[in-house]
Amino acid sequence: GDSVTQTEGQVTVSESKSLIINCTYSATSIAYPNLFWYVRYPGEGLQLLLKVITAGQKGSSRGFEATYNKETTSFHLQKASVQESDSAVYYCALSDNVGDNSKLIWGLGTSLVVNP
């Protein structure tokens, strides 16, 4: 079945440093799934950070960006300079994109802690 693997556990970064959270996927039900990054800030629900539906394209939001790489089946999340307010849990997900029964397949989440 389809699956998403992302950087496990917690990532700690100092403010103003760069960040990368790895995400790779396996999609057996569809050749080109839609790819998503969601973020959950403390005490809040998940919210969409960015999504890309076309292989080779890059999505960006709030200084974060991720490129849909079908050759390496990856969708890594990057930011050049993190801020303390970026501390949150980040989830990579894919949509199998198959009609009304399509669903989101989720990674385990990566907790980002940004130290001042």
Added chain:
Amino acid sequence: EAAVTQSPRNKVTVTGGNVTLSCRQTNSHNYMYWYRQDTGHGLRLIHYSYGAGNLQIGDVPDGYKATRTTQEDFFLLLELASPSQTSLYFCASSPYRVNQDTQYFGPGTRLLVL
């Protein structure tokens, strides 16, 4: 901005207890979902619905019932709660199925079953 609210935000019950989690969305979205989030697991889909009176089974439905009473309201029922159902529960909604769309999430309900 889509608004999804959940109640209660925190709940403690005992094994065998009866629990109802409530979710309301105010944007007339067709689809609503219940997920659970546990350490070591991604979000797991319990049940979902594409309209009032409709119910679809998700990936981890055992021990849960759900009911969609209106376009806005979706309830998750645990009739005989067990400690294995201790979890963080999220409700979400979307205008139509996932394809090229975005799910809007509530803030979550933290349930502890003693």
